Amino acid sequence: MDKLIIDGGKPLRGKVRISGAKNAALAILCASILANEEVVLENIPDISDVQVMIEIIKNIGAEVTWLDNSSLRVVGPSRPAADPPCALVKKLRASNLLLGPLLAKFGYARVSLPGGCNIGIRPMDLHFKGLASMGARMDIEGGYAVGRVDGRLKGARIYLDFPSVGATENIMMAACLAEGQTVLENVAKEPEIVDLANFLNCLGAKVRGAGTDIIKIEGVPELGGCLRYAVIPDRIEAGTFMVAAAATRGHLELENIIPLHVEPICAKLREAGVDIIEDYDVLTVRAGGMLRPVDIKTLPYPGFPTDMQSQMMALFSTVEGTSIIIENIFENRFQIADELKRMGARIKVEGRMAVVEGVPGLHGTQVKATDLRAGAALVIAGLMAPGRTEIFNAHYIDRGYHMLEGKLRSLGAEVARA
């Protein structure tokens, strides 16, 4: 069942509830290893990346139980039962976030180099550099990242050459149990970083400044539990539905939104002529008639998110005029262009720039998802295109979208799986 079939050409209409954020949930699951007592997590999306992460931390020795369809009870291991299994670690990128917590709590971590989508080289030098500054001996041994430390990690002053989300998270988690203060400079400011910091503070950590360029962490000897922590809504899932509404000239009400987190996406959609109204945690998105071409550049938050770039390319493919996309984060994120071209799009890619010439319409055909967001973009293209679109490699889409077919069907789309 790895194919999505969409009979497109109809506007999406109705209300949809946005699930918890994949990238926050994955980091928080890794952080729950640090806890010495029970943790209850709410608003967890039941997507394949989360299922794999649950299996990984169970293998390490954590007890994990679903309390309902979006709440989890986690009891972290008091000692590691085993290294994270390589076969599972290779299934997702966020497994690299186990390194910091395991090293900080147990003094030893051996984690296979992670997998995930093929969107760029994705080195871990900044993670390694940061953990090494705190006294860890970091090595790559036979495809595994291995960290060792005698006693506790030591607080340090660490400057990141690039505000990497993963490096900020790994070092921040490790620093919570280090001796003394860690000052992390030029850090990532994504909402998922703030969510992780809030969760760590709920466990008793002393993290200040998350969401700014500098995070200060006073290490504590141990962390407790947290009886209720709700993960933030997924700004990328929200953005994907917003673009789908615009692309199909539909009218959607999105519930469970933090408007500030989707502001960079709203700004660009408004520039294109999409009508967006915010009302607390509800966003109404409506598009009718002609849209205008716009240019986007992906950047670290609060810049335009790379995880929304492919979906925007699908939208621009039928907006009359020329839209230019510059991808500054991942060098291999334009693979989607070839698939959209199979549906009739006119896109020229030159290095990190894509030039999209809007055509009057796309047509359904057979295409394949090359990564998670490319898959989401093909779903949007399929919803726009009259006729049948068959999207192969749907497992990529399942990594990050909770109940996508069900949600789309409730909005009037014709979507099936085969």
Ligand SMILES: CC(=O)N[C@H]1[C@@H](OP(=O)(O)OP(=O)(O)OC[C@H]2O[C@@H](n3ccc(=O)[nH]c3=O)[C@H](O)[C@@H]2O)O[C@H](CO)[C@@H](O)[C@@H]1O
């Ligand atoms: C699970 C998760 O949260 N994934 C998100 C996270 O990925 P991830 O944490 O992997 O992304 P990073 O912010 O670390 O990567 C950004 C850039 O920094 C480079 N880099 C990163 C680390 C390093 O040690 N050295 C280095 O050079 C990367 O190659 C890339 O060019 O942030 C990305 C950027 O917003 C998002 O697209 C991903 O959805």
Ligand SMILES: C=C(OP(=O)(O)O)C(=O)O
């Ligand atoms: C790139 C993404 O995720 P990951 O870092 O898990 O591959 C994404 O969510 O678009």
